[in-house]
Every structure is written in C-alpha cells, then in structure tokens.
Amino acid sequence: MKRNVLFILIFILIIILSACIPFEKQSPLVTKEFLEGMPMILEFSRPVVKVEIFDGNKKIYDYNGDIIYDLKTNLILHNDLIIKITEFHKSRTYTDTIKVIEPDIQFLVYIGADNNLSPEGNLGNIDYAGMDIKELKNSLIKSAQKINVIILWDKLKNSDEILFLSNFNSIEEISFSPTQMGFSDDELSSSATETLYDFLENFTIKNNTVVKVLDLWDHGNGWKDESKITKSTKEIMDDNSTNQKMKIKEIKEILQKLKVENNINFDILAFDACNMMSLEIIYSFKDLVDYIIGSVYSIAG
Template identity: 30%
Template sequence: MNKVFSLIFILLYTGLFAESEWTVLVYIAADNNLFNNAFKDINEMEQVGSSDSVNIIVQIDPLDDATSHFDSTEARRYYITKDYSPSYISSTLLVSLGEINSADPKEVYKFANWGFSEYPSRKKMLIIWDHGNGWSKEDQSKSVCNDDESGDNISVADGELKTAISNINYHLDILAFDACLMQTVEVIGEVYEYCDFIIGSEDEVPVDGFPYGFAWDTEYGIFNYLTENPQCTPREFSKEIVERYVNSYLSGQQSGSHLTLSAINTDYYPIFQ
C-alpha cells in the first residue's frame, strides 16, 4: 500500500513541476514614448497566448500617464493568455512591482531569474523590448531600454548590458532584441557567452516591431509558430523569427521599411576576436 501511495505521490509531484518545452520572457521597458506600441504588442501576444508547452511571460514598466490602457502605472508581470480583444490586456496578472527603473540592469536579471525559476522549461528565451542604439556613432549613450522617469538607460559601452545578462542564473537559448541597432559586433561581444543565439537588427526596427501573434494570418506570428511547433530547436525558432519578421512587413501585415534582422550563432563569435 505504501509503495502505491509513493508512486501516486511521485506521479503527482512530477506532473506538477514538469518542465515545459519553452519559457519566453519579454522585458518591456515602456516608460517612454513607445508605450502605445507596447500595449499593441501585448495584445498581439494575446492573439496566441501561452500553452501547455510554451509559457509567455511579460514584464512591462509603463509610462506614468498610461492609465488609458491600465488601471495602474505600476510595473507588472503577466502570464499571457489567449484573448482576441485589442482594447485591453486580459492576461493573468502575476505580480505588481510598484514604480521601477526599467533602465536598471538589476531589473532585467531579477525578472529573468524569477521567470525561469517559476516557469521551468527545457528551452529559454529572453526578449528585450524598447528603444536601442547599440553602438551607433551618432548616439553617445550606446544603450538600450530608455526610462523617462529616471532619465536613465542600460549602457552597452559601460558594461551595464553585460551586467544585466551575465547575472541571469540560466543559460539562454535565445536572446532577442526588439529594439533598433542592437545587432552589432560590439553588442554581441558583451553577451555572447550567455546565450546560444542572438536575434536583432543592425538598422532601425519599425515601431510595429516583432510580429508576435495573429489570430487569422497565423503564418506571420512568431508565437503562432512556437505554440504550434513547441518541439522546435532554438536554431529552428531563430530562423523562423527572422523569416516571419521580414514576411510580415513585405506582406503588409505590419508597416515599416529598412528591414534587417539576423540570427547569430554565438559559437562562431570567437572567430572575430
């Protein structure tokens, strides 16, 4: 009898804490003029939602006057669930964080360490969403994640981006930047040791950003692909993100020009050193 009970307990325990295939964390630093676009992108994610195999978790730091979309200006974490309304965010609220400085590298790795611990998975992806200027000669800040409240950003040149990523306690299968000008040798050199693939643009990213999900034109949404193909490898998903990004704009599903996006296998970066 004890053996039967033990077996039932083990089955329940392993079922409760079983790993998903993927956990995708989206760090949205929207305490700036991109907030409306952040709201749109979260609603795109809700067109698909998480699944038994794929966890999609968002942390958003909204603009202070963003109450037209939220009932609060606090930073929040959401578990993305399916919903077809573009007028509001209906996903499950997990945590309210109060006012934060989303340009503090600590906020990135706190979110990542919490997310990957709470939602264990075989494959892990982090998307950093906001303004970016990488290593642009025209912009001295050489940074990503602008926070209007603090007047701060995460500097690439001063090592803050490396601090943000190197303090994540989990190796990333994919690190993606939904931000302008982040796919440069200088940026890759800061973070390549901590991830297998890096996705980003060497040019501007249109304000529509990544094509996260679509209820009808499912061939363009990156989360459509992932939830339909959760067994895909990080290499396969990285390739699919690049292709769907370009096709979503060429088809008119999204609006923008100056399209560049690439996926870099970090195994090959040391060749350039």
Template identity: 30%
Template sequence: MKYVIYFLILLGFGCQIDHSIETKKSDTSKHLVLIYMDADNDLEKAAIEDINELESIDLTDSGFKIVVLLDRIGGYDKSNGDWTDTRLFEITYDKNGLDNRIVSKRLYGMGLKEGQNVELNMGDPNTIKTFITFVKSSYDFKYSSLIIWNHGGGWRSLSVDQEKIFKSICWDYSDNFDNLLMAELSQGLKGESFDLIGFDACYMGMIEVGYQLKDITGIIIGSEDEEPEDGWDYRDIFTSAILLNSDPLNFANVIVDSYRENSSPYNYTLSAFYTKDFEALVSKLDSFIAYLQHIDTFQILDARGFTVDFNNDTNIDLRDFACQFTSSSEAITLINKIDSIVFNNWSNQFYKKCGGLAIYFPAPNNWGELYYYNDENIDFTKDTKWDEFIKNILQ
C-alpha cells in the same frame, strides 16, 4: 527597438483579469520565453499592441511559455486602466483576440506585490537580473530565450537626452531616462545562460553587441538599422513557431522570416547569428586590420564612403566594408567567417549589400563618440585592434 519621432515582456493592465497567484515550479514548457518590455517611454502604445498579439495565440500544448515584464508610463496610452507601474504577466490566451485588453495572468514576486503599485527601473541591471532569476526559478524548461524590447542603439550612449537615443537600450523615462549600456546589460546577465537573445529594438545587430554577450547566449537576433515603432509581429511569429519544433534555431529563423514577410518601407534589416565563433571572427578581423595598415588612409575612407552605413553615419556593415578589398585574402577570409556566423539575414531593397553585422566606424565628420569607444564600455575593444585602427584613421 523601434524608432519614434522613433523572452519576458514588461507590460501593465487595469481592466484585465487579476490572477493573484505565484508561479509553481511544476509549470513546464519546452521553450520558456522571457520578454523584458520597457514601455516606460514613448513606445507604451506599441507595448500594449504587442501584448495583445501574444494573447491572440493559443499556446496550449505549443511547447512555449511566455512571461513578460512590462513597465508603463502615463501620457501615451490610456487603455487597461492607464496604470503606470511595473507588472509581471504569464501570457494567457484571449479568445477575443486583438481587443486592446490585457487578460494575462498577473504574477507576483521580484518585489512586485499584490495590492501595491511598484515602479521598477528598467535601465537598472539589477532589474533584468532579478526578473530572469525569478522567472527561471519558477518554471521547468528545456530551452530559454530572452527578448529585450525597447529603443536601442548599440554599444553605449553619448547622451541621456531622449532625442539622442543612440547606443544603449531600455530607456526608462520615469527613472531619469536611465538606460542599459552594453557593460550594464552584460552585468545584469552575468552568470545566466540563454539559447537565444533577441533585440526587438533598433541598431542592436552589431559585432560589439554580439561579442559582449557571446558567453551568455548561443544565438542573437538584431537589426543593423532602425525598426518600425511596432517592431516584430508576435502574432505571426508564434503562429508559425508552434507549427515547428520549438528548438531555438527554428525559433530564430521564424523571427527573421516573419520580419521579412511582414516588411514595410520601415523594416530595413534583421539578422540571426551564432556567437560561438566570435573569438575566431575577431582574429580574422585583426588579420584584416593588419592588411589595412598598408593601405592609404584616403583609400580606406573612400571604401568606408561606399559602404552601407547606419545610425546617423556612425556604424557600417562589416561584410560590405570587407567587400571593398576583395583583392586581399584577409578580406575574403573575414567575409567567409561572417557568412558562417550569420545564418539568417534579411535586408530590404535599399540595403541589399548588408551582411547582417554592423560595426562602429563613424564618418570623418561624426566621431564625437569615439572617446567612449573603449574597454570601460565594451569588451570588444579589449580583444581587437579595431578601436586603435579607426582612431588612427579618424583623428
């Protein structure tokens, strides 16, 4: 999610009230939000702060129910008893507000047992699958959203070196720096359905990520670039959301608008986009690629050089790249399709040309990960000619 050195939320507690009860299927909400909060890394302190933001809002009769799976680690935050295992919470209102103390109702299930400290690997697709299955079976709801909270990087990772957190999500330091590649994330979500999936993480606003999850959710929220360490402002998000109808479209707009309104020099981009037309988007992209086959390689690389890029020059903004070729009908058609998919997009003054969707196209001197850009790691390369196109340009 965030950059350091960078809906269920995974958190832990020590001083909080211990509610040793199972959830009941009779618990109802219009909108169930699951937050998968992987703080088993250097973001632990930010996780405690975000839990407190959630607890500062009285969600009674709001239409929202929030469940968070929180995994912690030692060494970054000593609050709430400094526990370091994995705990499950239903968010409970704290009238004392942002006091750094977790009071939410602790839940048991999915292998988490009262009186035991259990460490779950947040980089294991079975963990997120079990989490979703357990929570969804415990509540009645009309809408459901999943928020994935952690370091992020896009479609995969070249290295498990913690200093090279590039193209995956949910890094678990206690479990040998395990993490979720995009293929593993879709494996963990297979068979599930959400109205919205949001990534409170860096670099997840990519066409590759959207395509991987297009059959699982109707809306995705992600940033093309870095996020600040403290990520989204959950107090502001839910304060605004409870004033509106709790449907997913309103919720998505509130998240992006909140990010815009609380922007800082480190809030670069955030966008919300539909996934239903991603197959059509890929078709328009392939038509654009066919046009580019007749363009000189040096002209394409010059256009890439003038395009907004991210993540150490490995990703570019797809719309801005197409805008370098607006003399072609194929580029215009692709731009129009992107604009119809991305329904809320914000970027700060440094990235005014961002269209809301990044794509992998590394700079000529930075294509070491190109070897991994293949069908084994992501679905996107199976159904588009983009991988062949950039390999032909760069190699």
C-alpha cells in the same frame, strides 16, 4: 398489501444503511496540473472555505476564510504540490496532488515603455507594447508547443504590471502589480540593472531542457550613434521617469552573474529595439547565448 409493506421496509432499510455507511464524494478541486513558471491558480466545483498548499512537507500557502470557487495566488512553483481542501458543506476535507508540467519554451519579455512608446507619450496615442503583446497572444493560439510568457511592463503613466501568458490547456492571462510579485515598488525602473536582474532571477525556469528566450524591448542605440532617440551609444532601456538608460555591458554582466551564480542560461537573446545588431554587440554576448535576434537598422515604433 404485503408487497407495499415489504417495499416500505426495504426503503427504510436503505435509508438507515446510507446513514451508517460513509459516503466519499469526489474532491471539488478541478485543477489537476499546472504549467511551470505560471502563478498557481486553483478552481473548485463546489464551495470551499479552506485551502492549504504544500511543497513536499512544507506548507507554503494557507487560505481560511469566506466561500470561494477559485483561488488566485502569486506563487511561482516548480514541483508537484499537495493540496488540502476543506469544503463548505459539512466541512468535508480532501487531499489532492497537482502535477507540474514543464513548458517547451519560456519567453521572458522585458518591456521598457516608460517613454514615448506608451500611448500617452506619443502624438498618435499608439500603444506599441500592447500591439506586440497582442501579437504574442495570437502566436500562442497557433503554437503546438507549451509556452510560458512572463512580461515585465514598465509604463509611462499607467500602472506597471507583471503579466503572465500561457497556451497550456487554453489561453491564460494573469496580471499582477510589481509589489504583488515581490518587487519593492509598484513604479518600476526598467533602466535599473537590479530590476532586470530580479526579474530574471525570480522568474526564469532553472531547468536547462526548457528553451529560454529573453526579449529586451525598448529604444536602442548600437555601437555607432545611429539612433535619433537616444543621445549616447551602446545602450537600451530608455526610462523617462528616472532619465536613465541601461548599457550593453551592464546586460552582459547580469547574464554572466545569472549563469555563474544561478545556473540560468538563455538560448536566445532578442533585442526588440533599434540598431542592436552590430558585430560588437553580438560579440559581447558570444559566450552567454546561442542565438541573437535583432535589427541593424531602426525599426518601426
């Protein structure tokens, strides 16, 4: 009998003490690091109702609303971040730090498929850009390097998009509309120089220790009139919606401006287009990139 009474007293004492002693639960934030150049996506293990994101002392994002278990933002960030979280249960608050991880390679792909390279624009209903993006994903799986891929995808009839791919931790794919990522219109013109400039200025990682690759994807025509698609020479980015194309000299001017004004340098310039490897074109970019990849001849698609 005495033992039972003693046990009950001890049990009551434990309950009283547990109510008096504050109990610190682990933060519900699952995300502990992010790859530079990728949009900030947060995951939580328990329901959260408020999230504040700080870059240093500056608050750059504030969510306060319904219960969430993840938060998808359009923030492209380059520094370690402080995250303040309010949990749904008892409104517990937590402060966490998320570390930025620098990629080994950043791959910027500028796709001009507002033409017969889109499935709705050719008789075979072939999605040439989609096929190449699938190849990119397969390459990410096989690579041991940390890679960040950002794709501007100008389409013929379907909605244009800004697509992010990464192999950091696991294969990640995130898509946004152009206006969600700061462009003035959801209908992009890939032949417009301001579109290419804005894409590169806003999304290129400035750190020169990261290997940066720019891939220009579309129909092309070199110095000599070899292409049967385009009508004039020295151009790429054939945009049906605007009936315009981008000149080689315009691309050169964009890369020069980015280098001088933003300290943005590309290690590799790739032309995923026909007839873009003449000596004249290579010479145009001799002071702007270390390597150029392309084809002298017409290529499939």
